[in-house]
Amino acid sequence: MERTEDHVLGLIERVKSKPLRFRDEQITMAHGAGGKATLTLIEGLLAPAFGIDELADAAAVGELAVTTDSFVVRPIRFPGGSIGELAVNGTVNDLAVSGARPLALTLSLVLEEGLSADELRAEVEAIARAAEAAGVRIVAGDTKVVERGRCDSMYVTTTGIGRLDPRAQLSPSSLRPGDRILVSGPVGEHGTAIMLARGEFELDAAIESDTKPLWPAVDALLDAAGDSLRCVRDATRGGVASVLNELARASGVAIVVREAQVPVHPAVAGACEILGIDPMYVANEGTLVAFAAPEAADDALAALRSVAGCEAAAEIGEVKTEPPGMVLVETGFGGRRVMDMLVGDPLPRIC
Amino acid sequence: MERTEDHVLGLIERVKSKPLRFRDEQITMAHGAGGKATLTLIEGLLAPAFGIDELADAAAVGELAVTTDSFVVRPIRFPGGSIGELAVNGTVNDLAVSGARPLALTLSLVLEEGLSADELRAEVEAIARAAEAAGVRIVAGDTKVVERGRCDSMYVTTTGIGRLDPRAQLSPSSLRPGDRILVSGPVGEHGTAIMLARGEFELDAAIESDTKPLWPAVDALLDAAGDSLRCVRDATRGGVASVLNELARASGVAIVVREAQVPVHPAVAGACEILGIDPMYVANEGTLVAFAAPEAADDALAALRSVAGCEAAAEIGEVKTEPPGMVLVETGFGGRRVMDMLVGDPLPRIC
Helix, strand or coil, rough: CCHHHHHHHHHHHHHHHHCCCCCECCCCHHHHHHHHHHHHHHHHHHHHCCCCCCCCCCCEECCEEEEEEEECCCCEEEECCEEHHHHHHHHHHHCCCCCEEEEEEEEEEECCCCCHHHHHHHHHHHHHHHHHCCCCEEEEEEEEECCCCCCCCCCCEEEEEEEEEECCCCCCCCCCCEEEEEECCCCCHHHHHHHHHHHCCCCCCCCCCCCCCCCCHHHHHHHHHHHHHEEEEEECCCCEEEEHHHHHHCCEEEEEEEECCCCCCCCHHCCCCCHCCCCCHHHCCCEEEECCHHHHHHHHHHHHHHCCCCCEEEEEEEEEEEEEECEEEECCCEEECCCCCCCCCCCCCCC | CCCCCCHHHHHHHHHCCCCCCCCECCCCCHHCCCCCCHHHHHHHHHHHHHCCCCCCCCEEEEEEEEEEEEEEECEEEECCCEHHHHHHHHHHHHHHHCCCEEEEEEEEEEECCEEEHHHHHHHHHHHHHHHHHCCCCCEEEEEEECCCCCCCEEEEEEEEEEECCCCCCCCCCCCCCEEEEEECCCCCCHHHHHHCCCCCCCCCCCCCCCCCHHHHHHHHHHHHHHHHHHEEECCCHHHHHHHHHHHHHHCEEEEEEEHCCCCHHHHHHHHHHCCCCCCHHHHCCCCCCEEEHHHHHHHHHHHHHHHCCCCCEEEEHHHHHCCCCEEEEECCCCCEECCCCCCCCCCCCCC
């Protein structure tokens, strides 16, 4: 992921001028990882076919916001949560970061033949509890069953409907030089918890998924910063690094992250170092990145820290002018490197 | 599926008084078939967990109707359609039969690693074409990828949002004795086309899926019958027989079907006879069942026949008082038999 700045400058023209094209001959795990291949699939195939312009987390239908997500996480239960809880929080969070108060969810289950009733019951209960905690109703649903082996216990698709909050003037293309970048908590916990839960590594650390609903955090940010809040994203697949790259591209700005200021739980930092992964690329399921105009940034950060579960919120960087479309990291030693888009899929099926 | 009337009478008290309970130890293909096991899963587990009362095709959120469906049809292409087209029509039809004009869809794809880009592109194009034909926009989406073998090419989940039509006063519990029962076209084509497309039977017949959007048919029915239109259903999984059983239960009425009046394409009738299946239990993807008050039934039928694709619409039976919760068939020979809820899954993964 490290590149020289010469290489960076060579990329700028491409980044600014050309949308990504989908040229692959077949689907790989990387197309589901939330990085460059996913963006290629979306920008190069799906968005043009459906006439969708802006790659936001939710779309407006009248005064409502709508978003959808499928969940295929493996294993379905892990420290700190389960697929059902994730399916609720992931979707209400896409609404929240779009500035919409979550109202209702639909739920569609693809179940594997042979799934035990107890496992299904546990997830149905997890969904009901998470929906209650997030203040949303489950209003419609569907269930399909496929033969043993044609699914992995269950896949869950939720669609969220929320009401756009009049305080919110959020857009991925609204970032301006000088804007401050906040994260609502330590990064990388969800993806690391999943990797460890699979038991493929001889590594035992007490790391739990950060899965939680984020509307209270967005609500607090909107109260504190109003229309000085430029954009909010939940840093799921591809982690904080992917969010920053998407927004740098969408706004045509540079983003500089001060590595030393990014909160990372020591156990996550240790596990990621052993696994050879940068926690900035690891998925979160209850952590947002917010961009605020400079005059509102301190109030926004204070508001965020007052929300339960966001006490460790931090300012981690700033929006700059050059080089547009790029994300740079200032290391603790004063060096700079490019934090590029995620390539490949180091952490498959984490959500 | 045949039962004596003695047996019927013995069932009545149970049907009227007790909701179905989910007692199975594991999920079987039957839970996805749209018959009794599916109803058990919904009534016995999902609906109580989420506090959902009425088993309608779509739920109201303010003035909007919302519905969701996952599609796992195998093979993904078949005579007359494909999974992408089905995913659009199936969901807009759930809105339509709820009396809501379809406005927007969300789309979530679970893709199998190794799926060819050409197959994906073909389905994306099919989705775009079907959405245009149905007059809906695709407003949001998601893509996940799972390892080879953990899916079957692709599973597609669509959620539909529509605007409730003020003319519509539809409810599954509104059926009254004397109401007439209409179908919008020949029954059993979709499921039969899928079974033949699998090539598991040495049977070659020119049968195409009936997949198509049904809002024009519902619109015509509402124009002709207004609030004399009691309820409309698209007869998907479990076919017309399952719709009739659900509504007989929901309204506490009996339903009598005159078998000789049910339109069935001769090739479908022939194929079903060889396969040993009753076409009344076979899925349709562009055929509705409508219940109209007696005074409005003739106008409703005439209106339905004027809609392109519904020229073969027919009146097939009537709502009665006794025995409540049951569906009876009058055969061409003057006999009567019970048309019970579907048990098991004779036609897996047809949508």
